[in-house]
Amino acid sequence: MERRVVGMISTRSVLFAVAVAAAVLPPPPPVSGAAAATDDDVASSLPGCTSRCGNISIPHPFGVEPGCFLPGLNVTCRNSTSGVPELFLGDGTVQALEISIPNSTVRINATFAYFPGSYGTYDPSLGPNITNGGTWSGALGEPYTLGSWSNKLFVRGCNVQVVVVGDRGRILSSCASLCNWDDDDHGWFTPVTPDCSGVGCCQANIMEERSSYEFKVLRMNGMPGPTSDAVVWIADSEVISSYPTFAGYVPLGRLPAVLDWRINHTTCHGNASSAACHSSHSLCRNSTGGRPAHLCECAQGYEGNPYITNGCKDINECDDLETYPCYGVCSNTEGGHQCQCLPGFEGNASVPFGCKDIDECAHPDRHSCYGLCINMPGTFHCRCKDGTYGDPFTKGGCSSPTVWKIGLGVGGGATFLLLALGAPFITRKIKLHKAKRKKERFFKQNHGLLLQQLVSRKSDIGGRMIITLRDLEKATNKFDPSHKIGGGGHGVVYKGLLDLQVVAIKKSKIIVQREIDDFINEVAILSQINHRNIVKLLGCCLETEVPLLVYEFISNGTLDHHLHLEGTISLSWDDRLRIALEISKALAYLHSAASTPILHRDIKSSNILLDDNLTAKVSDFGASKYIQIDQTGVTTAVQGTIGYLDPMYYYTSRLTDKSDVFSFGVLLIELLTKKKPFVYRSDDGEGLVSHFASLLTQCTLVDIIDPQIIEEEGEAVDEVASLAVKCTKLNGEDRPTMREVEMTLENLRGTKKQIHHNMTSRKKYEKDHYMSSRELTLDTSRQYTMEEEILLSARYPR
Structure with missing residues (x-):
């Protein structure tokens, strides 16, 4: 027993009962008399208050005298029998060895x-x-x-x-x-x-x-x-x-x-402030558990005592390169720092050898040189070719000696005349005129009239759509390469800070007028769309030769990136099913809920962005197309991505809403199999869509389903597989609408989960009835033969 x-x-007394005098770890080394307070001690306590007891600092909100401490944080300083000053908590029962403001702790002699x-x-x-x-x-x-x-x-x-x-x-x-x-x-x-x-x-x-x-x-x-x-x-x-x-x-x-x-009996205000947090760079944090209480702490990038005025001081990260490594140019900022590569280099300046030389001659869009370009470490040299003279940075600026001399003579005479007649006035007028003509030319070239019509119809959109080039250059540090975060089929994307909001800025790779039409088409489409699963357009800039679009910044990359991770666990089946439902909602909205039906034409995993909560956002509307409600199809140049493209649209050039349904069906198969549609080939040479349908017909879908889904015992896999096959039927009329697809996925997500089956067994897939062979039409086998021809045919326009 x-x-x-x-x-x-x-809980009635102050702390622990003190038992013995013999200590295994002795208290801090004794000093003779009270130690002199240092500047740091004085700066951390209130004026006129005792800032030190022996060799122990007494920072506010602790204090000895009345008015020097917050309730319950009073301390006592008295001499021991040996004459050494010792600090005690409260009424002097428990000896304090150290008080920490950043950690909100007190070490005691227990x-x-x-x-x-x-x-x-x-x-x-x-x-x-x-x-x-x-x-x-x-x-x-x-x-x-x-x-x-x-x-x-x-x-x-x-x-x-x-x-x-x-x-x-x-x-x-x-x-x-x-x-x-x-x-x-x-x-x-x-x-x-x-x-x-x-x-x-x-x-x-x-x-x-x-x-x-x-x-x-x-x-x-x-x-x-x-x-x-x-x-x-x-x-x-x-x-x-x-x-x-x-x-x-x-x-x-x-x-x-x-x-x-902690500071008892009170909690933080709604704006994360408290009467106890006196520093201008301090925050209030509620204490978890027990009675209401809170603590003060310095904001990120600051350190010190948040309980006193100006107690939180900026951390100079550039003085501590061990903690904040920088192998480029380090600039300390208020509350943080910037680490950038030296001019002429790009990359990650926070890691050794992270900054690489920019080959300016390989990027004429960034560094225009119309002569002979010679790359050098950190810079480049541009000169006219042998036998010519002039300005190599201007198109047509290099010419033969004779032409150059004639031009110099005429230009010199005109310049002298202008200077004689009133250079300041004429120069100003010329600059204003040139700037005005240049803006007008770019405005017309970039289809500014279309945006003007949009402004006249919806003033609330127009008021926020126009963004100046100056604001965008400020947001991206003049489109510095370090701000580049990627690119799509229609341009390069930069990350910037605009009006305290993180944004994504797309700089279009425009070469021909048709791409300008696509760009303005994307502006017109996205400006009228307001849906939680569609990337939001914030504005555009038409003041440059290359138009710019400003989107909300989606921080978590693409669905393609998260789905096709190598060697790690990919998205869970529950997340994949939810993402598929969110994409279907967006497409159903574009097809039937928008004021004018919109066909995306390029649904694929790399055009689906995910935010921090893995919420899907459909992006890249450069290939999208308006259709009239009473039209069944539009004849147009074929655009799309190999592997996702509707075969009937490819052969007939007739674009319908069922073309998006086909691409969505391919995306469903990609989510089920974790295979990339544009590269997959079976042992028999079949493409992903046709091979998937064949395995479904033979009840051997386990051969291609992502093993992770099987291990997770994913629900409704068979229903989703059947839906994917229906969406990818050859005949568009046999495919469901996106609204029907949305309702089907909504029902699958909302259905109460049944008893788990052993999904790791091939027997389950052999016995489950995904879809009987009679449910698959003869068109199914024919459509995949056609897909085979598409994948091996001439390249797609994009």
Whole structure:
């Protein structure tokens, strides 16, 4: 029968009861008299308040004098018997060794409890003697709690188990210490283990912070030999871990412990502020658990004391390159820093050799040179070709010597005349005229009239659609290469900060007028769309030769990136099914809910963006097309991506809403199989769509389904596979509408989950009835033969 001894700590006093004077770890080195306060100490406390006791700093909200501390955080400084100043919490019961503002902790000189065993002999110098049936009354009160995970339960003894219990009987920590008994010598012969893992001594983390707790010591009488004395500490985890000598022999005495403190009885305001947070760069954070309480902390990029005015100081990251590495040009900013490559280089300046030389001659769109371009480390040299002279940076600027001299003479005479007649006035007028003509030319070239019509119809759109080039250059540091985040079929995308909002700016790769038409087409389409699963267009800029689009920034990459990760777990089946539903909602909205039906024409995984919550956003409308509600199809030049393109649209050039349905069906197959449609080939040479339909007909779909889905025992896989085959039928009239697809997926997502089946077994897929062979029409097999021809035919326009 086990015997139980309970030691309880109440909440009425200030902290722990101090037991003994002998300390295993001595307090900080004594100094003679009160140490002089440093500038940092004074800056961290209120004016006129004691800022130091001995060698311990007293930062606000702690204080000695009235008015120098917040409620419950008063401290006492007094001399010890040896004349050394010592700091105590509250009324002077518990000695404080260190006060930390950033960690919101106080290190104290704690104590231990002694529980005599069957053969124990009590020595009064050892500390509190907790005998069987007795109690140990100590204290731990607001605003202090025992730090969770920063303290450990530490026990020395034999055949005992110690449990630390908090309020409402919650177990905060427990460990057991066992020993072997030598019956011949009648003594213990098992030494203390080096790591105190349970033989001779044991240790365990304190898992929750509490302002009260109790010890429960269980005598394990079922073990050989009697129960020895037990000594119990609650002490700083780092101290115990850093002193392996505890393992060989655990002496008695005090060990430092860690207490958490907080500002009681109040919580943060709605704007993350508090009356206690005085610094202009401080934030308020609510304390979890227990009564309402909060703490103040400096904002990111700042450090110091948030409880005093101007206490949070900017961190100069450029002075600490060990923590904030920069192998380029480091510029400290308010609350942060910038690390950029040197001019003429691009890449990641935060890693060694991350900045690479820019080959300016390979990027004439960035660095125009109409002469002879010579790349150099960090720069480039541009000159006219041999035998010509002039300005190599201007188109037609290099000419033969004769033409160059004639031009120089005429230009020099005109310049002299203008200077003589009033150069300042004429020059200003010429510049204004040229700028106006240039803007008018670009405006017409970029179909600005279309945007004007949009503004006249919807002034609320027009007011926010026009964005100046100056604002975009400021947002991207003049389109610095470090801001480049990728590119689509219609342009390069940059990341920028516009009006405190992170945006994506698409710079179109325009070569011919048809691409300008596509670009303006994307503006006209996206400006009228407002749907949570379609990327939002914020505005555009038509002041340059290359028009610019400004979108909301979607931070988490594309569906293609997340789905086709190599060597790691891809998207879960539940996420894939939800993403498919969200894409179907967007397409159904474009086909039937928009004011004018819109066909996307390029649905594929790389055109689906995912935000931080993995919410799908349909993007890249450069290939999209308006259709009239009463039209069944539009004859147009074929555009799309190989593997996703509707075969009937490819052969007939007749574009219908069922073309998007086909592309969506291919995307469903990609989600089911994790195979890329434009590269997949079966052993028989079949494409992904035709091979998938064949396996479904043969009830052997397990051969191609993503193994991850099988391991997850994904729900409704058979229904989604059947839906994908219906969407990819050869005859467009046999395919469902996107609204029907949306309703089907909505029902599959909303249906209550059935009992899980063993999806890892081939037998399941052989027995489940995805779709009988009679349900698949003869068109199915023909459509995949046609797809084969498409994949091997001439390249697609895009």
